[in-house]
Amino acid sequence: xxxxxxxxxxxxxxxxxxxxxxxxxxxxxxxxxxxxxxxxxxxxxxxxxxxxxxxxxxxxxxxxxxxxxxxxxxxxxxxxxxxxxxxxxxxxxxxxxxxxxxxxxxxxxxxxxxxxxxxxxxxxxxxxxxxxxxxxxxxxxxxxxxxxxxxxxxxxxxxxxxxxxxxxxxxxxxxxxxxxxxxxxxxxxxxxxxxxxxxxxxxxxxxxxxxxxxxxxxxxxxxxxxxxxxxxxxxxxxxxxxxxxxxxxxxxxxxxxxxxxxxxxxxxxxxxxxxxxxxxxxxxxxxxxxxxxxxxxxxxxxxxxxxxxxxxxxxxxxxxxxxx
Amino acid sequence: xxxxxxxxxxxxxxxxxxxxxxxxxxxxxxxxxxxxxxxxxxxxxxxxxxxxxxxxxxxxxxxxxxxxxxxxxxxxxxxxxxxxxxxxxxxxxxxxxxxxxxxxxxxxxxxxxxxxxxxxxxxxxxxxxxxxxxxxxxxxxxxxxxxxxxxxxxxxxxxxxxxxxxxxxxxxxxxxxxxxxxxxxxxxxxxxxxxxxxxxxxxxxxxxxxxxxxxxxxxxxxxxxxxxxxxxxxxxxxxxxxxxxxxxxxxxxxxxxxxxxxxxxxxxxxxxxxxxxxxxxxxxxxxxxxxxxxxxxxxxxxxxxxxxxxxxxxxxxxxx
Numbered sequence: 001x002x003x004x005x006x007x008x009x010x011x012x013x014x015x016x017x018x019x020x021x022x023x024x025x026x027x028x029x030x031x032x033x034x035x036x037x038x039x040x041x042x043x044x045x046x047x048x049x050x051x052x053x054x055x056x057x058x059x060x061x062x063x064x065x066x067x068x069x070x071x072x073x074x075x076x077x078x079x080x081x082x083x084x085x086x087x088x089x090x091x092x093x094x095x096x097x098x099x100x101x102x103x104x105x106x107x108x109x110x111x112x113x114x115x116x117x118x119x120x121x122x123x124x125x126x127x128x129x130x131x132x133x134x135x136x137x138x139x140x141x142x143x144x145x146x147x148x149x150x151x152x153x154x155x156x157x158x159x160x161x162x163x164x165x166x167x168x169x170x171x172x173x174x175x176x177x178x179x180x181x182x183x184x185x186x187x188x189x190x191x192x193x194x195x196x197x198x199x200x201x202x203x204x205x206x207x208x209x210x211x212x213x214x215x216x217x218x219x220x221x222x223x224x225x226x227x228x229x230x231x232x233x234x235x236x237x238x239x240x241x242x243x244x245x246x247x248x249x250x251x252x253x254x255x256x257x258x259x260x261x262x263x264x265x266x267x268x269x270x271x272x273x274x275x276x277x278x279x280x281x282x283x284x285x286x287x288x289x290x291x292x293x294x295x296x297x298x299x300x301x302x303x304x305x306x307x308x309x310x311x312x313x314x315x316x317x318x319x320x321x322x323x324x
Numbered sequence: 325x326x327x328x329x330x331x332x333x334x335x336x337x338x339x340x341x342x343x344x345x346x347x348x349x350x351x352x353x354x355x356x357x358x359x360x361x362x363x364x365x366x367x368x369x370x371x372x373x374x375x376x377x378x379x380x381x382x383x384x385x386x387x388x389x390x391x392x393x394x395x396x397x398x399x400x401x402x403x404x405x406x407x408x409x410x411x412x413x414x415x416x417x418x419x420x421x422x423x424x425x426x427x428x429x430x431x432x433x434x435x436x437x438x439x440x441x442x443x444x445x446x447x448x449x450x451x452x453x454x455x456x457x458x459x460x461x462x463x464x465x466x467x468x469x470x471x472x473x474x475x476x477x478x479x480x481x482x483x484x485x486x487x488x489x490x491x492x493x494x495x496x497x498x499x500x501x502x503x504x505x506x507x508x509x510x511x512x513x514x515x516x517x518x519x520x521x522x523x524x525x526x527x528x529x530x531x532x533x534x535x536x537x538x539x540x541x542x543x544x545x546x547x548x549x550x551x552x553x554x555x556x557x558x559x560x561x562x563x564x565x566x567x568x569x570x571x572x573x574x575x576x577x578x579x580x581x582x583x584x585x586x587x588x589x590x591x592x593x594x595x596x597x598x599x600x601x602x603x604x605x606x607x608x609x610x611x612x613x614x615x616x617x618x619x620x621x622x623x624x625x626x627x628x629x630x631x632x633x634x635x636x637x638x639x640x641x642x643x644x
Binding site: 069071115119120121122124125126128129130131132133134135136137139140144252255256259264265266295297298299300301302303304305307308311312315316317318319320321323324 | 393394445449450451452454455456458459460461462463464465466467469470473521522525526531532570573574577583584613614615616617618619620621622623625626629630633634637
């Protein structure tokens, strides 16, 4: 029985399941320890925060399965956030603004993927450098003081107090659920998804199966930047005004969500369902610790400890002797 | 690693850090033209002091990266900040200890202990290095902010006096230590693991122990870098340390150390760090806004790694 449980927890499905169980346990602890933890408003707030993180983590999930990492996500979030607000404030049509921001973000991502794969440079450095350039350009353009705001439709879409028809949550939450289902379907069923896992688990063999690595990296990093831009525009609606550093907390949070969800940073393993579980775990931990009255600095320290603890429970790597 | 004679070894050295060294010469020349007073040889001592924490952070980051299989320590910056806080706040101001014979060992031991924790998490618990050290990153920044909510000073006089030309001493100590390590069989084992850990394991190299020790070395060097940071700012500041992490990794990559492990060395890492320092200084002397500074900084970082990669590919083709 114990051995069976152990092999189950070591499998990818087991890791995802484990993460969901931990999120549920954390929620139970919160409900018992903090009055009002499960009140409708608190749950709504957690769902909205989790949905935003879930959108920002889509790209990191894809990139990590491919065997890369994308540090440009926070910078692209800030870029989309500021540029969308600025252009909309200048009187542009908001649909046009979104289109422009998406295309520019996708180009940034495509550059990251192309340079990393084609020249075999670690994506850590490429995405960090590209991200810094993007942020610098935005700062230069706005002279450090971004202006403008989100159209009211976007604000209503993400507002914690909003409702989606009969549902007591803003449209963001059901939309992210549908989006998540589509992403999971795409990763499991589409040729792109198959190629993603194939290339991630064996970069040497995949080209022999006629998978073009450079093309895959370009597409995947472009997708990552695109979803980061989506998160940036949504955050604009959430906070109300533009802020270039709005994406900074997402640098480590997206990586943590992906890893807590059972993905391996060496590539080939992981799923978006797992990332969703990771997102829920992180949101629960954050809310719980703040609710227990910890200072932000201690919340951060505790978050670090819990990430280590969780990953050591079910995210362990194999010993080198087991890889031969 | 090639062992077939001196010429191929120096060729390999050139391939890995040639670009960084070239950049160093160019940047130094540009700096000398733009700002002769600041870069007058008489002022080099002070300059080394300014660059010392970054060089130290880059040197500290290198050993675990050389060990391969995603080895990286992103907690190097926070370790420096934590050492800074412990030395000034806890030992000097609260406990009144100012002797170098207490503070230096304390800084080294703190660094080594953090390195040992990272090593335990990555090699024995076997958490992916970037995740494990992300965990220690968050814990260390949180704890540092808790014991030191706001900047506080001063530092002991002897430590502050280390900020100028004397900062060459801790850097020399790191290089001396590394020079010693290179003479041990341990160094060859580390490079072998970095190139191909499975082959090294089948050849009887104790992979886990070697990687664990690499983390301890990194932590200890980060402790030294923390002391250099303390000397430079002459106080304790909870927010500075963490900023060194990513820039140190960038410096290491620029200096020709492969992030996949097994290739490069500490000299390259140091040159990469000096490149970044000189670059900052060139850009500042143009008196442009910090935004342009950041753009140029990121662009040159990407351009530099691209050029290094292109050069490596050309060299590979030549051999083939």
